[in-house]
Amino acid sequence: MGQAATIKDVAQRAGCGVATASRVLNDTGPASAEMRKRVMAAADALDFQFSDVGRSLQSSTTRTIGCIVPSIENPVYADAVQGAQAVFLNAGYQMLLICTNYSVESEIHAVRTLIAKQVDGILLTVGDAQNSEGLDLIRRRQVPHSLLFNAAPAGQRSWSVDDHAAAAAVADAFAENNHAHTGFLALNFLSSDRARHRYEGFAERCAERGMAPPALLEVDDDGLDLTARLQDFLAAHPELTGIFASNDFLALAAIRSARRLFIDVPGDLSIVGFDGIKVGQMVEPSLATIVTTPRVLGAGAGETVLSMIDGSAPPDVPQKDQTFSFRAGGSLAPLTAESKDDGKVAAFPSPDDPTRKTAKSNRRDQHEI
Amino acid sequence: MGQAATIKDVAQRAGCGVATASRVLNDTGPASAEMRKRVMAAADALDFQFSDVGRSLQSSTTRTIGCIVPSIENPVYADAVQGAQAVFLNAGYQMLLICTNYSVESEIHAVRTLIAKQVDGILLTVGDAQNSEGLDLIRRRQVPHSLLFNAAPAGQRSWSVDDHAAAAAVADAFAENNHAHTGFLALNFLSSDRARHRYEGFAERCAERGMAPPALLEVDDDGLDLTARLQDFLAAHPELTGIFASNDFLALAAIRSARRLFIDVPGDLSIVGFDGIKVGQMVEPSLATIVTTPRVLGAGAGETVLSMIDGSAPPDVPQKDQTFSFRAGGSLAPLTAESKDDGKVAAFPSPDDPTRKTAKSNRRDQHEI
DNA sequence: CCTCCCAATGGAAACGTTTCCATATAGTAG
DNA sequence: CTACTATATGGAAACGTTTCCATTGGGAGG
Secondary structure, three states, X not given: OOOXXXXXXXXXXXXXXXXXXXXXXXXXXXXXXXXXXXXXXXXXXXXXXXXXXXXXXXXOOOOEEEEEEOOOOOHHXXXXXXXXXXXXXXXXXXXXXXXXXXXXXXXXXXXXXXXXXXXXXXXXXXXXXXXXXXXXXXXXXOOOEEEEOOOOOOOOOEEOOOHHHHHHHXXXXXXXXXXXXXXXEXXXXXXXXXXXXXXXXXXXXXXXXXXXOOEEXXXXXXXXXXXXXXXXXXXXXXXXXXEEEOOHHHHHHHHHHXXXXXXXXXXXXXXXXXXXXXXXXXXXXXXXXXXEOHHHHHHHHHHHHHHHHHOOOOOOOXXXXXXXXXXXXXXXXXXXXXXXXXXXOOOOOOOOOOOOOOOOOOHHHHOOO | OOOOOOHHHHHHHHOOOHHHXXXXXXXXXXXXXXXXXXXXXXXXXXXXXXXXXXXXXHHOOOOEEEEEEOOOOOHHHHHHHHHHXXXXXXXXXXXXXXXXXXXXXXXXXXXXXXXXXXXXXXXXOOOOOOOOHHHHHHHHHOOOEEEEOOOOOOOOOEEOOOHHHHHHHHHHHHHHOOOOOEEEEEEOOOOOHHHHHHHHHHHHHHHHOOOOOOEEEEEOOOOOHHHHHHHHHHHHOOOOOEEEEOOHHHHHHHHHHHHHOOOOOOOOOEEEEEEOOHHHHOOOOOOEEEEEOHHHHHHHHHHHHHHHHHOOOOOOOOOHHHOEEEEOOOOOXXXXXXXXXXXXXXXXXXXXXXXXXXXXXXXXXXXXX
């Protein structure tokens, strides 16, 4: 047909004013039974549906919430976004999604776009919460919002993993397994305050534990290039026995690279990841990691925004130390002289024969304890 | 402050009519230099931004496109959605995202919501493209749209993997490796026509190749329950030497379950996945699978919708047989009595020592470089 | 029979834009 | 100096709602 029917069409067909039509369709205000019937019939015949843009203009509310994240290719963000979206949908809100691809410049642009669209609230992850043009604009405009995965700036609520404490827990795990020389493998170090917080928390706890300061390896992608970078890195730091990767994909990629370099994991090198993605438990060796609950965080942040919109009490943010937990896995093993078959930390008994040898598995032997 | 400034406020402050203000701010129509300066200054002072809802009402266009997918926890959909979103953003469109969690009932609800929001177009994946209430409504309303990952109903364009042909390619791969007795492992079989098409394509090619009809194992989740299910399944079908899983996660989960059951992959059982997710290449054995390009499909579908909106020529859909490719991997090995070193398809040389033995690993005892 | 009140209804304003049209002003060609 | 044109400007309508307010009519109570 031509254009979609408006309430005016319905009113006309029902032979009444738009006010009456509005009242019966919304079931607000009085109307005679006869009138109700006529209006309903007309709406039905015309396949009428309200236009939300008319409503939005009138009510100056859009029932739409914007969501800005770096990328949903990262399952952590994908889960969080989906958690938030479910909450929104449940409350009758829709969600506009914008991915910035880790570009800080697109953040401000995204915020502007969402504000122009008159969203009722914004959920966002920024590159640097301490210094974000987009966040400043949101505050200036007083748009209800919640940060997600960014540590909250002074006094503000935020739904995020305590990266600092979680990374410290990784240092603890290395320490408990007698590793003293570790490395930190980072991706997107520049464009993410999360990775930096992890590094800081890790380095601090290493210091407290009397371990060597972690060596830092920054990479640009987790592709094949990593193998060469890792090789150089380990050559430059032959004393390393453990690596903390700033996310699980990177950790898995590192394990693959190690395999290609004939370095046994965890025999020659222990590796710990971060995030707790599902596949971490499917591989062999299983991945020791920090488990987080992105979906819960996303849902919580979503509820926070909703509560700011309708003025109700916001949900409690989880205790900082409950935003993560350490999960043991086959990729982290104790470092001892004869660690061949001593208490390897395994989430479940592995039928795999652990006696696999690699061609030049001599790194370990030189650097015991 | 109170409410955001409107163009009326700007006009008032600049001492002109709204028409003039609109003209200079949009740089449409004539205006004196003096007036331009005044209006710009006023807009600046008031931190003015256009309200898109006013504009939308006036232009009956929202520059918003709706996107409905089952779940972005599945990286295939996540990639596709992100690809589409990038295209939209580039064209100045925003994207509303709704996840149905594989529930067919929520599809129609989602469509209604998007139509009420007056989206300019819709991108969607439905449970069953042949029989979808939501799709019917979209057609009835004549909303520009494109299907994604659903085989197109007669005569319609669609951006999807040719599941049927891809699954046939898997059957070919099994056949070329001398597997005659295979199983098909499915998740969400009921709520997804994709899984069904894969099964059909696989079964048909198996028949053409003279292989046994594939045994079907349907599971509800890819969690721990799978191990028990797999054990029963293999006990009931002891002749099976290969399993085609309807997606990569399921394949990886199956490999893990096999490991726990002391079944060597690929020594005792070959496994092939579908989708080509990144981690498939990080694990050992690497996953043989069908590689797809969800991001490309999502972007293409997005462009199609945009072209329908502005009436330009739609992009060409890829040839059916170019929507996927088979990737060899360590999880699929030839089935022969002496499969020492005949052409095992390996994506890259694996340094792993192949001497691991399992309880009944009685074939394929070699695995070079 | 007259009031009063309440239910039912419709007209109109408002929300923030854009754009059509009319008006006013200046400059130019005759 | 007159007419004409091009440029600059503002008023007002329209987009689709909701809601305030006024109007109508009928029934009940006096």
